[in-house]
Amino acid sequence: MDVKQVFSTIKHWLWLIILGCVIGAGIGYYISVRQTPIYQAQARFVILPAAQTTYDYYSYLNNQDLIDTYAQLLTTEELLFQASEALGFPVRKGQATATQVDDTKFVVLTVKDPDPFKAATIANGLVEIMISQNEKLQSVQFEAAEKNLQTRIDQAEEQIGILEAQITQMSGEMLQTQIESVQVQMDDVQAQVNNLKTDMAQIFPGSLAVENISQIDLESLSNDLGLLTEEEIAQLTAYKTKLDEIMPILELYQEIYTELVVLGQTSGTSARDPNDLERLKTTLNLYQQIYIASINNLETLKLAKAQNTPTVMQVETAVKPTVPISPKPMQTAMLGAAIGLFITAALVFLIEFLDDTLKTPDEIKAVLETPVIGFIGELKHNNRKGEDALGVYVAKNPRSPVAEAFRSLRTNLEYSSVDDPVKTVLVTSSGESEGKSTVAANLAIVEAQSGKAVVIIDADMRRPKVHVQFNKPNRMGLSDVVTGKLGLDDVIKTYDQVENLSLITCGTIPPNPAELLGSERMSQTLKDLKKRFDIIIIDTPPMIVSDAQILSSKVDGLVYVIIPGQTRAITARRPLEELRRIEAKVLGVVANKIPKNRDYYYGGYNYYSPYSNHYSYHTESVVPNVDIEPSGKKVTQLGTVFDKYQRRDTENQK
Secondary structure, three states: OOHHHHHHHHHHOHHHHHHHHHHHHHHHHHHHHHOOOEEEEEEEEEEEOOOOOOOOOOOOOOHHHHHHHHHHHOOOHHHHHHHHHHHOOOOOOOOEEEEEOOOOOEEEEEEEEOOHHHHHHHHHHHHHHHHHOHHHHHHHHHHHHHHHHHHHHHHHHHHHHHHHHHHHHOOHHHHHHHHHHHHHHHHHHHHHHHHHHHHHHHHOHHHHHOOOHHHOOHHHHHHHHOOOOHHHHHHHHHHHHHHHHHHHHHHHHHHHHHHHHHHHHHHOOOOOOHHHHHHHHHHHHHHHHHHHHHHHHHHHHHHHHHHHOOEEEEEEOOOOOOOOOEOOHHHHHHHHHHHHHHHHHHHHHHHHHHOOEOOOHHHHHHHHOOOEEEEEEOOOOOOOOOOOOOOOHHHHOOOOHHHHHHHHHHHHHHHHOOOOOOOEEEEEEOOOOOOHHHHHHHHHHHHHHOOOOEEEEEOOOOOOOHHHHOOOOOOOOHHHHHOOOOOHHHHOEEOOOOOOEEEEOOOOOOOOHHHHHOOHHHHHHHHHHHHHOOEEEEEOOOOOOOHHHHHHHHOOEEEEEEOOOOOEHHHHHHHHHHHHHOOOOEEEEEEEEEOOOOOHHHOOOOOOOOOOOOOOOOOOOOOOHHHOOOOOHHHHHHHHHHHHHHHHHHHHHO
């Protein structure tokens, strides 16, 4: 299908495409207005990093990770549950979404709900709850360190109490317990030191080779070696600072342990040795130092916690929305119209794809391998009793476009075989109800109007129609002549309204029409008629029976009638193949019953008349020729043109 055919298809089915768009838009609009309105409220807040972010043992998240974490926190089940409890109505997952504004520290919280008041309330409530949970969220990262320091403080308090009791009682058993306790605490501090050294070695392996960590000059490493990044230097600094805090505590534990061991070795001989008392006091003093150092470390941790906690602040409060974000009837209607357009367009082209009927002249010529010699418009039936106005349409409406179309058909037949004039023309069709009888009758009329002696024969002995068209009796006709019952003079009838026109009706319907038409007597009848008439038009049955095929060998040419848009290609092609096989002469194809004001089936051209674009021909009325009275300038000109055209044809025949 080329571009021209595509546009022709669209033009032909434009009403269906428009209807599909309208129906689609209507359905979309109806569905949209039936939906529950959804309102959207937005709250905006900003996340500011901590004032002093350190890269120490307690460091947490960078800025981007921090913003992403808070955005995800807003949609967690826990926070939604807290919001539901605080607001007094459920907050469902999926109602709230948090997105970061590009290249900023702002986060927009969007909440959707059928109730506009609830949408705004939920948005503000979630932000408030998140702000309240901010400190708690940041506390999680410090819980382990706080717990460890608090445990150390509790242990030091306990040991101080024990030492004070030992000093009082000077008990050897209590001394051994004290030694074991110091051993455990010293091992714990030693493990912390080892872990910190391991972490430092992962960043700077050379640190393991240094006997005293405090001797490492990190600034020199950064300046001289250039091997470490600023962040790595900062982390090493933090680890070194922590080691500097822990190492004195470890040394104190070691001294305490040594003193207790020495004290235990001597307690067996002299529990009241004054030196033992001094050692206990010294140990007590060391534990008091550990206690004070742990207290100081706990305060440092709390300060680090405060320094690393970001600030969350709401900068835009959600307000009650007044216009729902959905549904949007107009947009939905447009979408429905687009879908309807797509569906109907697909349906149209599917219909065209599956439609194997003949439509355009080019298609007819290509498929049937036969030229199109006539284009006849669609005629309306007249219900007058006693006649079929379609058969004598040209006689009743000589100035109509359809009459001009038949005259063009007559001219094409005359020029179809210049060297061998066509005197006997057989008119048939591929199937029933394609209007071949109407074409035959009106063709006979225009031939007679040109001054020729014309006879039309009704050879359709199965469903005869010529007698109905011309309002003549059918008691005697062709079958009676072929069977020898009557002579030609007995069956030839004249049509008074058209000069030079005679007709032979079917007559008695025989049981064997094909045998009669193929008989030698039928051939002799045609020879006799050729002597009396200039043109013989024969109306035969459709090609679905063999009658037309039998007669085709007895005539000069055959006219094949089809209906564009109705006649299937395969139905029309097969009879023509049979006719060619028996070497029948097919003069051409007549495209019949072309709809008025619809040029789709014949390629977008006016084939009715060469004058139809210049003179206002009308087909509304069916009146006798004698009753037509020209009135007005245009009609007078039309009559003049028609008379000239008719005289020209008469002169050509002479």
